Amino acid sequence: MGLREDFEAIVAGIPYSLREEVIGYVDSVEESSPEIFREAGVDRSPELLDQFLFLAGVRRLHTLTTSYYWLLDRSLQLLGSDASAISVGRSRLERGGGEMKMLRDLVRKFNEMLANHGLSDVVAQGSLADVVLFLQGRPVR
Amino acid sequence: MNLEAVRDAVADLVAQHKAAFTTLGRRETQALEIGALVLAVEHYRRVGFETRAVNLQQDAFKVKLSAKGYPSNFSWYEVSRGTQRYEIHANLPVRGATNHDKGVYVVDVGVAVAGAVPAVKKGRVAVANDNLVSFVEAKKLVIYPMLLAQFVGIVHEIKPKYLGGRAAVGRAHFYPALVSVGYLRGTSEDIVKGYKRRGYLVNVVPTFDERVVSMAHDPLAPSPFRPRARHGRPARPKLEVVSDDVPF
Numbered sequence: 001m002g003l004r005e006d007f008e009a010i011v012a013g014i015p016y017s018l019r020e021e022v023i024g025y026v027d028s029v030e031e032s033s034p035e036i037f038r039e040a041g042v043d044r045s046p047e048l049l050d051q052f053l054f055l056a057g058v059r060r061l062h063t064l065t066t067s068y069y070w071l072l073d074r075s076l077q078l079l080g081s082d083a084s085a086i087s088v089g090r091s092r093l094e095r096g097g098g099e100m101k102m103l104r105d106l107v108r109k110f111n112e113m114l115a116n117h118g119l120s121d122v123v124a125q126g127s128l129a130d131v132v133l134f135l136q137g138r139p140v141r
Numbered sequence: 142m143n144l145e146a147v148r149d150a151v152a153d154l155v156a157q158h159k160a161a162f163t164t165l166g167r168r169e170t171q172a173l174e175i176g177a178l179v180l181a182v183e184h185y186r187r188v189g190f191e192t193r194a195v196n197l198q199q200d201a202f203k204v205k206l207s208a209k210g211y212p213s214n215f216s217w218y219e220v221s222r223g224t225q226r227y228e229i230h231a232n233l234p235v236r237g238a239t240n241h242d243k244g245v246y247v248v249d250v251g252v253a254v255a256g257a258v259p260a261v262k263k264g265r266v267a268v269a270n271d272n273l274v275s276f277v278e279a280k281k282l283v284i285y286p287m288l289l290a291q292f293v294g295i296v297h298e299i300k301p302k303y304l305g306g307r308a309a310v311g312r313a314h315f316y317p318a319l320v321s322v323g324y325l326r327g328t329s330e331d332i333v334k335g336y337k338r339r340g341y342l343v344n345v346v347p348t349f350d351e352r353v354v355s356m357a358h359d360p361l362a363p364s365p366f367r368p369r370a371r372h373g374r375p376a377r378p379k380l381e382v383v384s385d386d387v388p389f
Binding site: 016069070075086106113117 | 142144145147150151152154156157159161163164165166167168174176182183186192193194197198199201202203204206218283324350351353355356357358
């Protein structure tokens with residue numbers, strides 16, 4: 001099994017909607033990969049493409065996790081001191097509540113993991129062409 | 142680079158935080174609904190407006206989730222800078238731009254002149270078209286050509302001036318926006334590039350969650366919306382460090 005298949009097996013453990021977004025994204029990146037590799041000035045090989053799509057998936061999972069957490073957290077921060085919760089239909093999201101702590105912990109651990117593997121910049125902020133360059137050990141633009 | 146080690150670390154992360162991912166999945170729709178609202182508020186905050194949550198209920202900001210219900214039964218944001226004051230509402234009903242009918246459209250997020258949203262709770266309530274400044278439509282879809290056509294149709298019915306190459310309002314405001322967690326598919330990218338040549342003043346923001354991450358990294362980064370305002374400073378940057386220590 002390649003890294004991409006391994007990744008798909010890993011994300012089988014997350015909720016369906018998130019999983020579909022991540023896997024759908026990887027599929028779309030594969031479609032665009034000839035252009036992305038051309039932009040990076042790197043020849044495509046099956047092994048490099050597999051590694052690239054794996055990191056594209058990790059990057060998408062990180063983006064979804066981080067952005068959704070930030071949006072929820074930001075919506076609570078924007079309330080200032082006037083309120084401490086967002087009421088959406090029947091559910092209530094509390095500032096400092098258990099759900100937000102859990103999500104914050106996930107984002108923190110995800111960021112730590114990326115940093116431990118030297119992936120923070122390329123996964124969190126780089127372009128897809130940068131990911132290709134990174135895999136080739138070439139300087140990221 | 143040992144990618145097998147990264148794979149194992151990702152597997153551990155997913156296994157150890159299953160409950161958090163479940164929560165994220167459950168809150169995803171809410172994050173999107175709130176997300177468009179937050180992006181609009183952040184746009185104004187980052188060009189120097191003060192922001193304030195209004196009409197709070199039981200210590201909470203009550204989000205209007207659908208077209209149903211009177212705006213005054215829900216919470217909204219007020220943004221102000223000097224004498225300028227606007228309100229940002231979720232699912233805001235607004236009159237169409239034409240006088241030929243009395244059509245009412247509901248935009249996902251609407252920016253209106255302060256005080257222009259009727260406070261009544263009777264009959265069909267809608268903001269007069271002239272009092273709507275701009276709006277955001279949010280989708281959890283890949284941006285395909287027909288979605289773009291639908292969005293341009295909405296702009297045409299509600300704020301056609303933006304398709305005529307001239308903004309209806311001042312520079313602090315953003316052009317009508319389509320934001321999506323999906324990416325541009327097929328010929329969509331080319332269509333969006335064509336909007337500029339056609340003088341369409343609209344924002345199409347694919348994978349807006351990636352733009353959100355950029356904003357999270359940089360409290361002073363502009364919003365993803367055009368036009369990029371060049372004046373003003375964020376009014377309350379201290380908000381950035383209030384809640385937690387997550388190193389974005």
